[in-house]
Amino acid sequence: MESLLTLGKKAKQVERQLAQxxxxxKNDALLSMSRGLLExxxxxxxxxxxxxxNAEKNGISDSLMDRLTLTTERIESxxxxxxxxxxxxxxxxxxxxxxxxxxxxxxxxxSVPLGVIGxxxxxxxxxxxDAAGLCFKxxxxxxxxxxxxxxxxxxxxxxxxxxxxxxxxxxxTAIQLVEDTSRESANEMMxxxxxxxxxxxxxxxxxxxxxVENATVPVIETGTGNCHVYIDQSxxxxxxxxxxxxxxxxxxxxxxxxxxxxxxxxxxxxxxPVLEKALNEWNVELxxxxxxxxxxTTFTPATEEDWETEYLDYILAVKVVDSLDAxxxxxxxxxxxxxEAIVTNDYxxxxxxxxxxxxAAVYVNASTRxxxxxxxxxxxxxxxxxQKLHARGPMGLPELTSSKYIVFGEGQxx
Amino acid sequence: MESLLTLGKKAKQVERQLAQxxxxxKNDALLSMSRGLLExxxxxxxxxxxxxxNAEKNGISDSLMDRLTLTTERIESxxxxxxxxxxxxxxxxxxxxxxxxxxxxxxxxxSVPLGVIGxxxxxxxxxxxDAAGLCFKxxxxxxxxxxxxxxxxxxxxxxxxxxxxxxxxxxxTAIQLVEDTSRESANEMMxxxxxxxxxxxxxxxxxxxxxVENATVPVIETGTGNCHVYIDQSxxxxxxxxxxxxxxxxxxxxxxxxxxxxxxxxxxxxxxPVLEKALNEWNVELxxxxxxxxxxTTFTPATEEDWETEYLDYILAVKVVDSLDAxxxxxxxxxxxxxEAIVTNDYxxxxxxxxxxxxAAVYVNASTRxxxxxxxxxxxxxxxxxQKLHARGPMGLPELTSSKYIVFGEGQxx
Numbered sequence: 001m002e003s004l005l006t007l008g009k010k011a012k013q014v015e016r017q018l019a020q021x022x023x024x025x026k027n028d029a030l031l032s033m034s035r036g037l038l039e040x041x042x043x044x045x046x047x048x049x050x051x052x053x054n055a056e057k058n059g060i061s062d063s064l065m066d067r068l069t070l071t072t073e074r075i076e077s078x079x080x081x082x083x084x085x086x087x088x089x090x091x092x093x094x095x096x097x098x099x100x101x102x103x104x105x106x107x108x109x110x111s112v113p114l115g116v117i118g119x120x121x122x123x124x125x126x127x128x129x130d131a132a133g134l135c136f137k138x139x140x141x142x143x144x145x146x147x148x149x150x151x152x153x154x155x156x157x158x159x160x161x162x163x164x165x166x167x168x169x170x171x172x173t174a175i176q177l178v179e180d181t182s183r184e185s186a187n188e189m190m191x192x193x194x195x196x197x198x199x200x201x202x203x204x205x206x207x208x209x210x211x212v213e214n215a216t217v218p219v220i221e222t223g224t225g226n227c228h229v230y231i232d233q234s235x236x237x238x239x240x241x242x243x244x245x246x247x248x249x250x251x252x253x254x255x256x257x258x259x260x261x262x263x264x265x266x267x268x269x270x271x272x273p274v275l276e277k278a279l280n281e282w283n284v285e286l287x288x289x290x291x292x293x294x295x296x297t298t299f300t301p302a303t304e305e306d307w308e309t310e311y312l313d314y315i316l317a318v319k320v321v322d323s324l325d326a327x328x329x330x331x332x333x334x335x336x337x338x339x340e341a342i343v344t345n346d347y348x349x350x351x352x353x354x355x356x357x358x359x360a361a362v363y364v365n366a367s368t369r370x371x372x373x374x375x376x377x378x379x380x381x382x383x384x385x386x387q388k389l390h391a392r393g394p395m396g397l398p399e400l401t402s403s404k405y406i407v408f409g410e411g412q413x414x
Numbered sequence: 415m416e417s418l419l420t421l422g423k424k425a426k427q428v429e430r431q432l433a434q435x436x437x438x439x440k441n442d443a444l445l446s447m448s449r450g451l452l453e454x455x456x457x458x459x460x461x462x463x464x465x466x467x468n469a470e471k472n473g474i475s476d477s478l479m480d481r482l483t484l485t486t487e488r489i490e491s492x493x494x495x496x497x498x499x500x501x502x503x504x505x506x507x508x509x510x511x512x513x514x515x516x517x518x519x520x521x522x523x524x525s526v527p528l529g530v531i532g533x534x535x536x537x538x539x540x541x542x543x544d545a546a547g548l549c550f551k552x553x554x555x556x557x558x559x560x561x562x563x564x565x566x567x568x569x570x571x572x573x574x575x576x577x578x579x580x581x582x583x584x585x586x587t588a589i590q591l592v593e594d595t596s597r598e599s600a601n602e603m604m605x606x607x608x609x610x611x612x613x614x615x616x617x618x619x620x621x622x623x624x625x626v627e628n629a630t631v632p633v634i635e636t637g638t639g640n641c642h643v644y645i646d647q648s649x650x651x652x653x654x655x656x657x658x659x660x661x662x663x664x665x666x667x668x669x670x671x672x673x674x675x676x677x678x679x680x681x682x683x684x685x686x687p688v689l690e691k692a693l694n695e696w697n698v699e700l701x702x703x704x705x706x707x708x709x710x711t712t713f714t715p716a717t718e719e720d721w722e723t724e725y726l727d728y729i730l731a732v733k734v735v736d737s738l739d740a741x742x743x744x745x746x747x748x749x750x751x752x753x754e755a756i757v758t759n760d761y762x763x764x765x766x767x768x769x770x771x772x773x774a775a776v777y778v779n780a781s782t783r784x785x786x787x788x789x790x791x792x793x794x795x796x797x798x799x800x801q802k803l804h805a806r807g808p809m810g811l812p813e814l815t816s817s818k819y820i821v822f823g824e825g826q827x828x
Binding site: 016019020099101102103105107112114115193197198212213214215216218219220236239242243245246247250332354355356358359360361362363364365366367369370371375376377387388389390392393402403404405406407408409410411412413414 | 430433434513515516517519521526528529607611612626627628629630632633634650653656657659660661664746768769770772773774775776777778779780781783784785789790791801802803804806807816817818819820821822823824825826827828
């Protein structure tokens with residue numbers, strides 16, 4: 001088992017080679033890794049069975065078991081993911097602006113890889129190939145640290161990816177797995193400033209919090225989503241219903257699902273019973289404040305904790321507000337800054353919501369579920385940033401790049 | 415004396431008001447602060463005298479004393495700086511791209527302030543108004559923590575700025591000073607994740623290192639510059655001489671000054687004596703490797719430490735290299751990733767240097783001294799980032815912004 005320091009050194013050794021790889025070299029390698037996963041499907045599933053057996057012994061939850069389990073279809077989808085990444089435009093080497101300064105220097109701002117990216121994640125083995133593919137395409141060396149539960153699966157996936165890489169001209173060590181899944185290795189990784197340029201945690205709120213609080217390596221905080229839908233008094237009932245039902249029930253376990261419904265007092269009496277009926281069809285449990293409870297049949301009284309909670313489940317907090325200002329003030333107090341939506345027919349209300357709500361994605365008359373690299377049209381997603389530095393919102397390939405200034409002179413001095 | 419927590423809370427309270435301030439409101443306030451500094455010039459100089467008296471007692475160095483001292487001219491220049499910032503385009507509210515996704519949503523990426531910015535700096539009181547002005551213009555609340563040596567000066571400057579602010583409509587607490595200059599308060603500030611969106615250290619290598627190693631708040635690392643000039647065998651002697659003399663001697667105390675000269679072995683014998691003579695006129699001390707020493711009259715033998723050192727002084731390390739590859743490999747090993755220059759007549763050599771050197775600014779045939787927000791044409795500079803996340807190289811107003819996606823829907827659901 002190699003130490004993190006060794007992995008870090010090896011990563012730095014190949015950093016420049018990968019940064020300068022041509023698009024063709026990278027795409028050929030991605031397609032080779034894509035084919036390799038299919039060829040190694042049986043051995044990956046075999047490794048996954050070990051993880052599942054351990055998980056059964058440890059009695060993990062059904063949803064965790066679902067995330068952990070690999071099938072032929074899931075491996076096909078991982079393989080397809082790599083092939084799709086190969087088709088995306090290369091984000092490296094783009095000079096998006098170039099100008100001439102007062103001294104006649106031509107100054108161009110060119111995209112370059114970040115360098116070495118660390119990914120800390122949990123039980124989903126598909127993150128392994130997905131993150132590896134995106135980092136690779138953007139010319140970054142990646143050091144992956146998956147959760148203990150998926151250890152054998154991750155090892156088999158990385159072995160397969162590296163076997164494919166070894167057939168081409170780019171270095172195998174562009175993709176490395178941390179085999180030590182102890183808490184100590186995670187903590188060590190968070191302080192590996194010498195070898196890591198950035199650390200991206202992908203997983204639940206506890207993991208993200210631990211990384212943000214302990215890391216000295218620059219972190220991109222992702223994916224905690226306490227998202228809100230506010231139904232304004234001018235909202236159309238049908239549209240409001242469609243949006244809240246979609247935002248809550250389309251996939252409750254993901255970060256862009258709605259967790260709190262805010263509704264203007266003037267329409268609470270008319271709309272809430274209709275919304276309750278629609279949400280009942282999905283067995284959504286309601287946690288309501290007093291004013292909302294007056295118009296609901298079945299609910300639990302909401303506590304302060306409910307406004308703060310990312311349920312990731314068929315549960316929805318409901319609150320009646322007196323005004324747009326009250327709604328935005330609630331959102332800005334409790335939101336994690338991920339995605340918020342308003343349903344309104346009023347032009348100025350929409351304008352104010354766009355301007356005054358401080359979240360990565362602010363929607364007028366659409367579901368929060370659209371906050372996603374694929375829905376946005378990026379063709380890829382490494383995560384959804386909820387911090388303001390470097391990247392905010394869905395992160396595609398360009399968000400995995402930095403820049404450098406290339407300057408063309410003819411002898412100029414200051 | 416208010417605690418950091420109190421300052422943080424107050425900052426967050428006005429964050430949104432400042433973020434939504436119009437360009438006119440912000441510019442009017444900047445011009446008012448600019449005039450105010452002139453009006454308060456006497457009291458600021460009075461306060462500065464206290465700092466100078468303390469500094470004399472503590473026996474600080476001449477260069478530190480120079481940085482600390484305020485004169486009428488320096489205050490005029492600080493005042494002019496604020497007026498200049500008022501004239502720059504507002505970096506907030508720019509939608510630099512907008513598109514329609516598959517579902518017909520219009521998605522725009524709009525610039526917004528980062529939020530609350532912490533600046534940790536040392537003895538230069540002019541940083542106080544400079545950083546305050548840039549943060550203010552970009553809609554960010556700023557919490558300033560200057561060094562103990564400049565405490566009275568900083569307090570007087572911030573008092574003046576806030577007095578001017580209080581005459582307008584924008585909140586005084588947009589600009590706050592940490593009055594506790596103890597090491598503990600610096601450490602507390604580095605972990606103030608709840609209230610600070612980003613921390614920018616400005617100062618010497620020791621300060622920067624302490625912040626990078628201890629902060630859990632996202633940091634933008636600035637200004638450590640171990641910069642290199644490489645003279646290729648095809649370089650024109652005159653141009654090589656002008657560039658190395660300028661890069662070394664124009665202002666040795668700043669981060670974009672050259673610290674190491676690399677020269678190709680084929681021209682070492684002819685060029686080094688000429689370069690030594692030119693550098694002698696500026697009393698530059700040379701620290702040379704053996705091969706370089708053979709062609710120099712007066713020098714100290716270089717040690718490993720010399721390749722690593724940012725002298726910030728009239729000292730230059732000199733090394734003969736066998737090839738472009740050897741030069742780039744030295745640079746990539748020892749550089750802090752700030753600025754590097756090559757002098758060459760060869761097209762392909764220049765291309766390779768641009769591509770393979772991994773620093774914020776890579777020059778072909780120009781002095782490293784151009785790495786500067788004003789020289790680049792940004793009209794402002796908060797610092798020079800030597801990290802890859804968020805911003806790299808000279809940071810102007812756009813680098814003090816984040817973004818949010820504003821989405822215009824018509825009832826879309828996923």
